[in-house]
Amino acid sequence: MATGYDYDDAPAETSSQDAGYDPNFVPDSVKSFVVHLYRHIREKNVYEIHQMYETSFQSLSERLFKETPWPSVDAVSHYVDKDHVFCLLYREMWFRHLYARSSPTLKQRIDSWDNYCSLFQVVLHGVVNMQLPNQWLWDMVDEFVYQFQSFCQYRAKMKNKTAEEIALLGQSEQTWNVYGVLNFLQALVEKSMIIQILEQEKEGLEQFTATDGYDYNGGSNVLKVLGYFSMVGLLRVHCLLGDYHTGLKCLLPIDISQSGVYTSVIGSHITTIYHYGFANLMLRRYVDAIREFNKILLYIFKTKQYHQKSPQYEQILKKNEQMYALLAICLSLCPQVKLVEETVNTQLREKYGEKMIRMQRYDDEAFAIYDELFSYACPKFITPSAPSFEEPLVNYNQDAYRLQLKLFLYEVKQQQLLSGVRTFLKVYSTISLGKLASYMEVDEPTLRTILMTYKHKTHAVDSEGKISSNADLDFYINDDMIHVVDSKPVKRYGDYFLRQIMKFEGVINDMDRVKLVD
Amino acid sequence: MGRERETQKPQQVSYTVEQMVAVNPYNPDILPELENYVNEQVSSQTYSLDANLCLLRHYQFEPERMSTQIVARILVKALMAMPAPDFSLCLFLIPERVQMEEQFKTLIVLSHYLETGRFRQFWDEAAKSRHIVEAVPGFEQAIQAYAVHVLSLSYQKVPRPVLAEAINIEGLSLDKFLEHHEANSGWILEKSHGRGQLIVMPSNEFNHPELKKNAADNIPLEHITRIFPILG
Numbered sequence: 246m247a248t249g250y251d252y253d254d255a256p257a258e259t260s261s262q263d264a265g266y267d268p269n270f271v272p273d274s275v276k277s278f279v280v281h282l283y284r285h286i287r288e289k290n291v292y293e294i295h296q297m298y299e300t301s302f303q304s305l306s307e308r309l310f311k312e313t314p315w316p317s318v319d320a321v322s323h324y325v326d327k328d329h330v331f332c333l334l335y336r337e338m339w340f341r342h343l344y345a346r347s348s349p350t351l352k353q354r355i356d357s358w359d360n361y362c363s364l365f366q367v368v369l370h371g372v373v374n375m376q377l378p379n380q381w382l383w384d385m386v387d388e389f390v391y392q393f394q395s396f397c398q399y400r401a402k403m404k405n406k407t408a409e410e411i412a413l414l415g416q417s418e419q420t421w422n423v424y425g426v427l428n429f430l431q432a433l434v435e436k437s438m439i440i441q442i443l444e445q446e447k448e449g450l451e452q453f454t455a456t457d458g459y460d461y462n463g464g465s466n467v468l469k470v471l472g473y474f475s476m477v478g479l480l481r482v483h484c485l486l487g488d489y490h491t492g493l494k495c496l497l498p499i500d501i502s503q504s505g506v507y508t509s510v511i512g513s514h515i516t517t518i519y520h521y522g523f524a525n526l527m528l529r530r531y532v533d534a535i536r537e538f539n540k541i542l543l544y545i546f547k548t549k550q551y552h553q554k555s556p557q558y559e560q561i562l563k564k565n566e567q568m569y570a571l572l573a574i575c576l577s578l579c580p581q582v583k584l585v586e587e588t589v590n591t592q593l594r595e596k597y598g599e600k601m602i603r604m605q606r607y608d609d610e611a612f613a614i615y616d617e618l619f620s621y622a623c624p625k626f627i628t629p630s631a632p633s634f635e636e637p638l639v640n641y642n643q644d645a646y647r648l649q650l651k652l653f654l655y656e657v658k659q660q661q662l663l664s665g666v667r668t669f670l671k672v673y674s675t676i677s678l679g680k681l682a683s684y685m686e687v688d689e690p691t692l693r694t695i696l697m698t699y700k701h702k703t704h705a706v707d708s709e710g711k712i713s714s715n716a717d718l719d720f721y722i723n724d725d726m727i728h729v730v731d732s733k734p735v736k737r738y739g740d741y742f743l744r745q746i747m748k749f750e751g752v753i754n755d756m757d758r759v760k761l762v763d
Numbered sequence: 764m765g766r767e768r769e770t771q772k773p774q775q776v777s778y779t780v781e782q783m784v785a786v787n788p789y790n791p792d793i794l795p796e797l798e799n800y801v802n803e804q805v806s807s808q809t810y811s812l813d814a815n816l817c818l819l820r821h822y823q824f825e826p827e828r829m830s831t832q833i834v835a836r837i838l839v840k841a842l843m844a845m846p847a848p849d850f851s852l853c854l855f856l857i858p859e860r861v862q863m864e865e866q867f868k869t870l871i872v873l874s875h876y877l878e879t880g881r882f883r884q885f886w887d888e889a890a891k892s893r894h895i896v897e898a899v900p901g902f903e904q905a906i907q908a909y910a911v912h913v914l915s916l917s918y919q920k921v922p923r924p925v926l927a928e929a930i931n932i933e934g935l936s937l938d939k940f941l942e943h944h945e946a947n948s949g950w951i952l953e954k955s956h957g958r959g960q961l962i963v964m965p966s967n968e969f970n971h972p973e974l975k976k977n978a979a980d981n982i983p984l985e986h987i988t989r990i991f992p993i994l995g
Contacts, residue, residue, distance in 0.1 A: 423824050427789040447985060449992070486823065487855035491788075491816055527855070528848055629824050648859045652851065659878050690883075693925060697880030700916040704969065706847045712916075714969060721970040723919045724961055730972040739982040743990060750993045 268317035272309060275316055276324055278302070279335065283325040286375055291459065295378040303556050306342055314343050330373060333364040341388050344395070351410050354396055358420045361389055365429050369436050373467045379458060382467065383510040386474040389426070390481050396421040397627035401642035415634050423629035427482060430475040437472025440498045458506045473499075473506055477513060480520050485627045487649055489524035494708070496521060501537065502740070511548075512557050515541065515564045522571060523624060527653065530705040531579035532715045538572045542589045566596075570622035573597040574615065577604040578660060579703070580667070581717050607661040615657050619650055660702055662695050670718055670729045678725040689725075696722065784817045794821045798833050805836055808901045812849050815840065819856040831864060838870045839896060842877065843905035846912055850874045866895055882910055886931040907931070915964040919971065920953065923960040 278301055285293040306315070318336050325331045340357040343349055349357070364385075367373055400414060419425060434440065445451040458470040476495050483492030499507055501521060508514045518541040525534040545565050552558050572593060576582060582590065593601075600618070604611045626645035632638075669681055682692040703716035719730045778786070780800040783793050797818040804810055815837045822829040834857060841849035854862065854871070861867065869892045876885035885906070889896050896902045910929040914921050927933050932940050941962065944950040951963040964970060 424789055424791060431789055447988075486820070488816060488820060488852075489855065490812070490852050491820070494813075528852075630826050644859065649855065651859070652854055656851070659875065690928075694880040694882075697913045697917050698878070700969070701846060701878065701880060701913050704846070704916060710847065712846070712969070719969075719972050721919050721972070722917055722921075724922060740986070743982065743986055746990050746993060750990075 266313040268314070269320045271316045271320050271324075274305060274309070275321065278305060279321045279324050283328065283331055286331065286377075289376040291376050291378055294376075295380065298378060298381050299555075302338065310342065311346070315339050330364075330367055330375070333360060333367065336360045337364060337385060337388075340392075341384070344388070344392060351399075351413055354392070354399070355413075355417055355420050357392060358396075361392075361429070362425075365433065368468055368471060369432055371436075371468065374465050376459060376466050377470075379466075379470055379506065379510050380512075382470045383474050383513045386430075386471065386478045387512060387516065389429075390478050390485075393421050393423075393426045393482070394485055394625055394627055397423075397629060398625065398642050400632060401628055401644075402640050403632050403638035404640050406638065411634055411638075414631075418631065423486075427479070430478045430482065433468070433472045433475040434479070434495075435472075437468045437470075437475075439469060439472035439476070442469065443498050454505050457509045470506065474513060477507060477517050477520075480524070481516060481624070484520045484524055484624050486629060487626060487645065489527045490708070492520065493524050493528075503744075511552060511555070511561060515545070515561060519564055519568060519571075520624070522568065522575075523622075526571060526575055527649075528705075529656070529702065530707070530715070531575045532581055532584065532705070532713075535572065535575045535579070535581055535584050538568050538575065539585045539589050542568055542572065542592070543586050546588055546592065567622040569593055569596050570618040573601055573604075574618055574622075577601055577615075578657070579715050579717075581715065583717065605664050607664060612654060612657065616650065616654060619653055620646075623649065659698070663699050663702060666695055666699055667718055670720055670727070673727075674729050676727050676729075678722070678727060681727060696720070696727070780814055781811060784811075784814050788817055788820075791821060791825065794818065794825075794828060797821065798830065801833050801836050801840075804840060805899050810840055810844060812841075812844065812847075812852070816852065816856065819853060823856050823858075826858065829861070831861065831866075834861065835866050835870070835895065836899065838867070839899045839902065842870065842874055843899070843902060845877055845906070845909040869895060877906070877909065880913060882929040882931070903931075915967060916969040918964055919966070920961045920963050923962060926962055 278297065282294065282297050282301075285297065315338075318332050318339065321335065322328075322332050325335075336357075337360060340349070340353070340360065343353065344357075403411075406414070439453075442451050442453050446453050453469070453473075458466050458473060460466045460469075476499060479495035480492040483489070483495065496517070499505060499517070501507070501517065507517050518537050522534040522538045525531070525537075542565065545561065549558075549561060549565070552561055555561075569592065572585070572589075573596075576585070576593075585593070597618075600614050604614050623646070626649050628641055628645045632641065665685060666681075669676070669684060673681075678689055678692055682689045685692060685695075687695070699716075703714060703719075704712050705715050706712055717731075720727050721730070722728075780793075780796055783790075783796065787793065797814060800811070800814055801818065804815075818833070819837065822834070838850065838853055841853045844850075857867075862871065869888070873885060873888055873892070873896075876882070876888065889906075907930040914926060914929060918925075923937075927937055930940070941950065941952060945952060949965040953961040953963055
């Protein structure tokens with residue numbers, strides 16, 4: 246088993262509450278922060294909210310709360326009229342900051358779950374009349390799923406738990422319960438009517454994407470945009486559970502061939518494509534995976550300099566590396582190099598060129614590399630069910646990962662003879678079965694099975710049952726003669742022109758708007 | 764409370780299982796309906812991947828409620844859905860220790876033979892495990908349909924013995940099978956030069972790659988409609 250796979254191995258329960266931390270002490274800068282943030286939220290000043298959320302919160306955290314949590318919500322609530330929703334939002338950020346800097350205690354995990362429940366209940370009941378930046382709304386969904394995943398990992402490590410922790414776990418069945426998590430995300434999708442909104446938008450009856458989800462008519466964007474991002478959240482949760490088909494189904498309402506609200510936040514863009522690509526890889530739809538990995542890797546390559554100061558920068562780089570590893574796997578199983586842009590290809594060769602050559606050999610060393618890349622780049626799979634609290638207590642945090650890895654390697658083994666047959670097909674336009682069989686040192690019936698495996702594995706089935714070829718090199722057999730066809734992927738000029746037309750239209754619109762302001 | 768439940772009940776009955784899965788996929792209460800639905804799929808020779816994945820998901824969330832008999836039926840149905848990757852999709856959700864059980868090991872071997880085009884071995888193995896596969900009506904026909912699918916991706920003309928082996932039918936029954944497909948699926952029987960019969964498979968873009976070229980750069984209408992406002 247690969248060793249590169251780290252499972253949230255933060256030192257368990259190091260006290261996050263340093264001796265020096267006084268939850269009731271509120272420095273002036275924090276007072277001013279919450280007062281201003283509260284005012285901007287009330288005034289629906291999205292621009293200022295965004296500034297404070299992205300910049301001030303980070304710099305204050307960096308300056309004052311590097312080692313300790315922020316002041317408790319009770320200590321700041323009287324600066325903000327004890328506003329219920331604001332306090333929920335503050336606590337959400339409080340926990341997020343805590344999770345990012347230290348390992349939360351079980352009690353804190355439970356409290357954070359309760360806070361999400363209250364927050365989402367308020368949103369679902371439609372009493373939130375705010376306009377929040379997409380970045381913030383995305384972070385909420387993202388963090389909600391992350392904390393769920395983190396809780397499952399934590400719970401699965403039963404060996405080192407104290408008796409108190411086990412007792413508390415046993416009492417909090419509902420905490421981060423998988424049904425609860427999925428139902429919240431699903432409820433946000435449904436209540437927001439986001440699927441209908443996106444449908445209506447296609448017919449020009451509604452605007453959502455054009456305004457990046459914001460409501461410029463005095464309404465609130467919170468439920469709608471949370472609903473939208475929850476579809477990505479569902480994709481991610483289902484991938485963590487190994488349910489790739491259902492995950493992709495949850496994402497269907499979002500057309501990922503176009504940019505949209507999901508591309509308005511880099512974190513959401515990357516999470517969407519990473520999981521979309523990974524799910525397609527597991528479904529053997531390599532071409533779909535390669536296409537989207539290629540697009541986003543190119544995008545990250547071109548834009549990463551703008552994110553250098555962003556708190557997500559490290560995460561961007563990590564996902565970037567992981568997606569190169571996944572791309573290396575896809576291209577080793579399905580050598581459609583022509584689908585990959587030159588820039589991306591150069592990066593890929595630099596990182597994995599040598600490994601990819603070895604992966605073609607399909608010997609033990611090659612399998613070890615498949616294992617290594619998969620383990621490095623896969624999502625942090627979880628076991629969603631509660632542990633047995635009876636002795637002996639065992640760790641099962643790696644079970645889900647081991648199963649996905651095993652099944653993936655099984656698939657790779659089923660394809661191990663295909664690269665050999667490709668090598669021969671590449672150099673012939675026609676060859677008889679007998680001749681090829683003798684070159685490959687197998688008998689004719691075996692060769693026929695290899696050729697059928699090639700056909701089966703290179704033809705993907707989409708969710709509607711439609712078959713499409715993933716093969717760069719194809720063939721057909723006539724009696725006992727093989728005819729080879731080099732099928733070149735056709736460049737999609739149509740799509741390109743469509744996108745450019747829309748882009749220019751956007752530029753023209755922007756210029757018109759600038760004129761009006763003057 | 765009690766009254767509320769009573770008034771809700773008649774409504775729920777009118778939902779089909781498919782609708783329940785679509786409307787309320789994360790509701791543990793529908794587990795018994797989903798199990799019944801698996802049996803119904805077996806007896807009525809229908810299939811719903813979404814409903815079955817939904818059930819496996821519930822088993823994954825509450826392993827103590829899992830019925831291995833139902834899981835086995837789901838897996839046989841998934842094999843019958845080849846070439847779709849349904850069998851793998853199900854395995855991804857079934858804990859490894861369950862997969863170690865004898866009946867699942869057999870099914871995994873069967874799937875492996877189908878995935879790697881080894882039909883001879885597949886039929887031999889299936890014959891040894893009749894109790895598993897014969898419990899599901901339509902199993903043979905479904906696998907034969909898959910075999911024909913792979914053959915028609917690969918061959919323009921396939922020798923009779925190759926076809927016979929893949930679908931596990933010989934002699935007179937094979938003649939009947941061929942007759943049926945000649946009449947209904949556009950197959951043509953041909954004599955090859957003194958070496959027995961050849962079957963000409965209907966042409967498709969996979970065994971006649973030249974048929975594919977035109978379909979490649981199609982833009983769906985709904986993409987074009989997006990630029991209508993700009994053009995107008």
